[in-house]
Amino acid sequence: MKALRGLLLLALVLALTGCHxxxxxxxxxxxxxxxxxxxxxxxxxxxxxxxxxxxxxxxxxxxRASNQKAHYDPEWDHSxxxxxxxxxxxxxxxxxxxxxxxxxxxxxDPYRPLDRLGPGRVVAVDTKPLEVDVVALDWKWLFIYPEQNVAVVNELAAPVDRPIHFNLTASTVMNSFFIPALAGQIYAMPGMQTTLQAVINKPGDYWGFSANYSGAGFSYMNFTFHGMSEDDFAKWVAHAKSGGGTLDHAEYTKLEAPSQREPVRYYGSVAPGLYASILNRCVQPGAGCMNMLRMSEPPSGAEAAASSDNHAAMPMAHP
Structure with missing residues (x-):
């Protein structure tokens, strides 16, 4: 029995040594x-x-009861x-x-611009962060690179030691963007934008996934994040540009439809203003953008009363 217990303990230790x-x-x-x-x-x-x-x-x-030398004082109540x-x-x-x-x-704070790349390494004043627009779809991830004018489904890449500025939103329900090796998770919500500032310091392939349950295909919302050199990143962008057509509003509407186990897909160009349309929920033709609806909202009661008073005080023109 003791030998079996020892073998089980050894097996547990060996199993734990394989954990990453x-x-x-x-x-x-x-x-x-x-x-x-x-x-x-x-x-x-x-x-x-x-x-x-x-x-x-x-x-x-x-x-303990068998220790006769222990001092027993039932009247003790304070020290x-x-x-x-x-x-x-x-x-x-x-x-x-x-x-x-x-x-x-x-x-x-995930919204705070980075002031260092690592211990003892500050961010240079003229360093320009890599901009990445992230859209959580059902049930896949869409990454848009506005500067490079490419988009990728379920694959992300960034140069090592370059700050990354993520803008995140979602198409239908709230989700959570999480790359454990890079930074903490950040929520993505429809009609809203959240921000994450991060940097990767070592080249490699890292696991990214959804950390918030969002429906039937939630378990397959995984992607690979590639940390690479500037030269390799340029090659990756060139490969993405040659890998597909244009991600315009019509193509995005097809992509937005719920699907599971979506393979990596590249788009060689992105329609101007597509991410803004996704964020403001006006991808469909004729849909009013949320930012424009906010601008056209009627004034509040106090503002309306003040406007009415000003109008009443204005002199009327006589024929």
Whole structure:
């Protein structure tokens, strides 16, 4: 029985050695800083948890029934030293966690432009981020590169050590864009735009997926993110340009239809203003764009009253 237990334990250890914890070994600086935040928070909490566990075990051992040397005092009810330890240590931990959380919440804001590429490497003033428009479809991902004028389904690429500026939206329901090796997840919602600033520091192929349930084909909303050199990225763009036709409003309408297990697809050019039409939900001919509808909304009650008063105060023209 002992031998079987030992073999099971050995098998468990060997199985765990094959695990690849992407969150704990990321390849992007933003994800690296988030990893460090997790470790710092864990250590701060363990400063309380570990001593409490050890103290509980020591007390149980020291005051066991068979230990006649343990001092038993049923009248004991207060100790100032114990009270100070009980309250001061957790209070200091909470203050430290609060300070770390406050600083990190602002520093790691996904909307905040990057100020560094990695530890000790600042972003040059003249560095231009790579712009990528992301659209969550049912059930696939569409990536539009406005500067390169290409679009790709279920494949993403970016040069190493170049800031990436993602603009995200969705076609029908809320979704979540997540590349664990690059940065934290960010939601994509129809009729709204969210932003993610990130950078990849190591070349390689990384897993990206949807982290928010969005229907029957949710499990197949996966894609590959390629981190590559500037030269390889230029070759990838050239390959995308030669791989397909134009992604215009009519083609997008076909692509928008729900489908599962969609293969990688390239579009050599993109119709001007397509992403803006997707964002403002006016891809279909004759549909009113949301941004234009907002501009034409009637004034509020107070504004209407003020306009009426001004109109009444204006002199009338007489024939």
């Amino acid at each position: 914890t992407v969150l704990m070994s990321p390849s992007g600086d933003l994800a690296l800083q988030q990893r460090n935040l997790i470790i710092i928070a864990l250590i701060l909490m363990l400063l309380i948890v570990v001593p409490v566990i050890i103290t509980a075990l020591v007390f149980a051992w020291h005051y 100032t030293i114990v009270e100070l330890m009980i309250w001061s240590a957790p209070l200091l931990i909470i203050i430290a966690l609060g300070a770390v959380t406050w600083v990190s919440s602002h520093k790691l």
